[in-house]
Amino acid sequence: VKKGIKRGWVRRSRQKRLVYHSFGGGQIFAYGTSPGGSDGSTTGADLTVRLSRPLFNWEHDASDERYPAVPADGSIRGVSLSIIARNTTNVQQDTLYVFDYDDDTNVIGGVASGRGYGVYFGKVAGHYDTLSVPLVRTDTAGRFKYAVTWTAGTVAYYIRITGYWTEEVA
C-alpha cells in the first residue's frame, strides 16, 4: 500500500484515457509467408518474437484523407489490428500472435510464450482464420511484437492496422 503523495497512485500508462483514430477496416501493415518470403520487415519459420517496424513512417494510403499520417511525436500508445492467417497444409495447429511492446514475457528474439492475442489456424488446409484485436500496446514509435508458429507447409499471414490510440489531451 502506497503512502503519502503516492497514495492511490498506479502506473499512469494504464490509467490514461485513450483516443481512438480509426483506419476504417484496416490497411495492410505486415504480411509474409513462413518459412520463406516476407515483406522485407518480417518473418521466420518459428516461434521467434519479432518487433514490428515503426508505425509513423508507414507508407499507407495517405491519399485517403480519412487515414491521416500517423503521428511521429511519440503520442501513440497502441494500435488496433486485424490479423489473418492460413496454412497450405493440414497441420496440427499454428498460431499468429501479437504482443504488447512492454510484454516482459515475450522478449524480442526469444520464444513466444503464447501470452497475448492469437489467432489459431491450419487445422484445415487453406482455410483462413481471422481475429480483430482492439488494443495492442506499442512503444512511442508505434511498434509492437508478434510471432508466427510454423510446423509444416506454407503459412501466409496478414496484419492490418485498423486504427491507433493516443492519450487523451485535456
Add this chain to the structure above:
Amino acid sequence: VSNKGIFRGWDGSHLNRGSGNNNAAWGGHGLRTTRRYTNEPLIYVPIDRTTGATMPLIGASIPTTWTADQQPTATNDMSGKGGSVVGPNRQFIPSDGSVVAFSIDFSYEANAVVTSAIFFYDYDAPVINALGTIVEGAARVYGSKVSGQPGTMSFPFVRTGGKNNAQVKYAVDWVSGTSTAYVYVTGYWVRA
C-alpha cells in the same frame, strides 16, 4: 513567423489542416480544428447479448438477398432495429442520426470450395466510387476454402452514414456456389 497578437510566435505547425499529409500533431496535440469524426471522444453503447437474444441482423444469405459480386453496396437502414429481448432492456439503434459507427459480428461461408470473403467499409469510404472493385480499407473475413466452413470475426468500428446515419457498406467476393453471411450489429458509437 508573421502572426501578431495572441498568435505571435505561433507558426501554425501544430495546426492540423486536414490535408491528409499535415498531421504531425495528429492525435489531439496542438489544435483540433478539422476532421472532428476522427478526434472527438466517442461513447460505445453495447447491445446486450442476453441469453437467447438476437442482435439486430443486417442480412444473410448470398446471393439470394445480397448482391452477389464485388460491387460495394450500402446495407439497409438499421435504425430502429433492436435485439429480440422484449422488455425495458431491449435496445434499439437510434433513428435520430446520432450513430457514428457500428460494431459488428459477421461470419461467412460458401457451399463450394472457393476462397471468398465479405468486406465491410466505412460508409464514407471512397470505395463506392470504384464500383466492382474491392480495395484495401475493409474489415474482412474469409470463408469456405473448405465447403461449409465459416470464418467469423467481431469488428469494433465501422463508420456509418446514409439514411439515419445507420448504414455501412459491404462487398462480397463471391465466386460460385451459395454463400451465406450473418452480420449482426453488436453495438454502436455515439458522440460523447
